[in-house]
Amino acid sequence: MTDKLVTSIYDVTKSFKDPITNIKLNQDNKNINIVCKDGKAFISLNIDSKFQNQYQNLIADLKKSIQKIDDILSVNVVLTSEKLNEQDNKQDWRFKIKSKNIIAIASGKGGVGKSTFAVNYAVALKNIGYKVGILDADIYGPSVPRMMGISGKPQANDDNKLVPLESYGVKCMSIGFLISVDTPAIWRGPMVMKALEQMFNGVEWGELDYLVIDLPPGTGDAQLTLAQSSKLSGSIIISTPQDVALIDARKGINMFNKVNVPVLGIVENMSYFICDSCNQRHEIFSNGSVKKEAEIFEIDFLGEIPINKNLRILSDEGRPACIADPNGDIANIYSSIATKIHQKIN
Ligand SMILES: Nc1ncnc2c1ncn2[C@@H]1O[C@H](COP(=O)(O)OP(=O)(O)OP(=O)(O)O)[C@@H](O)[C@H]1O
Ligand SMILES: [Mg+2]
Structure with missing residues (x-):
């Protein structure tokens, strides 16, 4: 019975x-x-x-x-x-860093706006008052240094650790400093793990409240290595509203579920467009589809970011929108997402 x-x-x-x-x-x-x-x-x-x-x-x-x-x-x-706490304490994470939170920014599909999100999210966290670092783990095309307006390479200190370059008060490191984009793909796989380890253990990050990691697109070596070797607090998935991006976002969510990394939520980027001349909101793709997907997967929908010409131009100029216009509509979206995530994990 x-x-x-x-x-x-x-x-x-x-x-x-x-x-x-x-x-x-x-x-x-x-x-x-x-x-x-x-x-x-x-x-x-x-x-x-x-x-x-x-x-x-x-x-x-x-x-x-x-x-x-x-x-x-x-x-x-x-x-x-x-059990989980015991496991956490016992687990000797191979990638060590003194950061209270480590957040990975991911997407299945390339070009959906991960790096733009990662950079503005990091700056939004800094504007709120946290100590923030950003780690560009995109082995296929690092873009954080350009978006943060950084030129030059980090130097080693007396302990032989690389000192991150600082921009807008955020500490920045890019895997692009260690692996050249021109490195043949066949060498990259084995190099990824080593290079990522060096980005944690070989860098003088100091004490951080947040480390934001800009991941390469897809569900490959970099994602798995990070999930298995560092204590990620969770991931944020970026998707545009088109079906092709959503299908890939699903793969990303499933991958994080498999490796027990909490998916903290999903963001819809390039959600809609506000026309300069008529000031009307235009839904270029089928707006709202990412929110529906979030409901299906029972994960938090964190917000929608419009297509914004300035966001792109400022990124190219190395001035994140959250710096150029810290009280503007775009900056407000990023800081509200930053606050939502902070409340969720702390
Ligand atoms: N909301 C937006 N409005 C306008 N342009 C945007 C927006 N988000 C991103 N972009 C632009 O789209 C392009 C791709 O963005 P980004 O490099 O952030 O994507 P990504 O997902 O990191 O790409 P990759 O997969 O290649 O790393 C960039 O030129 C960026 O400036
Ligand atoms: Mg990118």
């Missing part, structure tokens, strides 16, 4: 997902444990304690649904975080 009840409870829980990892709460999920005694159900869910506030709705919904099962007299759902 009791075993049958546990199975019935799993039948209910399997249609729920962990709101942070997005993994289903089914029998294969090691983080959920169900015990049933004399009609009393005890459900414990192992979570990362940092995110406990995000679980309150899930607890209420689970209770409501499980209570409906015949022969269940009471339901108790508790959150635990022992």
Whole structure:
């Protein structure tokens, strides 16, 4: 009877997902444990304690649904975080950095505006008052130095560590300083891991509140290496509203789910266009599709960024929009996203 009840409870829980990892709460999920005694159900869910506030709705919904099962007299759902914390402490991350938060900016498809987002997000965080670093991990075409208006290369200090170049108060390092874009693809794979490790362990980052990582497009070596070797707080997925970008964004979300990196949310870039002459909002692509995708994946929709000529021109000039016009509409979108993420993870 009791075993049958546990199975019935799993039948209910399997249609729920962990709101942070997005993994289903089914029998294969090691983080959920169900015990049933004399009609009393005890459900414990192992979570990362940092995110406990995000679980309150899930607890209420689970209770409501499980209570409906015949022969269940009471339901108790508790959150635990022992195992994960233990794992965190025990896990000796190979890539070490003194940063309270490490956020990876990702997309499946290239050219959707990751680097533009990464740079403006980093500057928005700095404007709020955090100590910020930005790491350009795009092995196929590093663009952060150009967008941050940096020229020159970082020098090594007495400890033989590279000192990041600073621009607009943000510390910047680019993998482009270590690997040339012209390096043949065959050499890149094995070099990526080494170069990424050097970007963490071989750089004098000091103490940071945020390290923002601009990833290359896709789901390749750089993404996996970072997820497995550094303690990422989570990823932000950038997508444009077209289907092709969304299909690739889905691949990115699935990859992060597989390697247990929380997807903190998704941003719709090049969402709409406000015409200079008529001041009307034009939905060039089917606007709103990224928001729908977020609902399907049950991840947070963080906001929409319009197509903005200035954003592109300023990027090319090495002046992020959040610097050129810190109180403008575009800067406000970035700082509201920065605040949302900060509240979610702290
Ligand atoms: N919201 C926007 N409005 C106008 N132009 C934009 C916007 N976002 C990005 N761009 C422009 O689109 C181009 C591609 O952006 P970006 O380099 O940030 O994309 P990416 O995803 O990092 O590309 P890659 O995959 O090559 O690294 C750039 O010229 C950039 O200035
Ligand atoms: Mg880029």
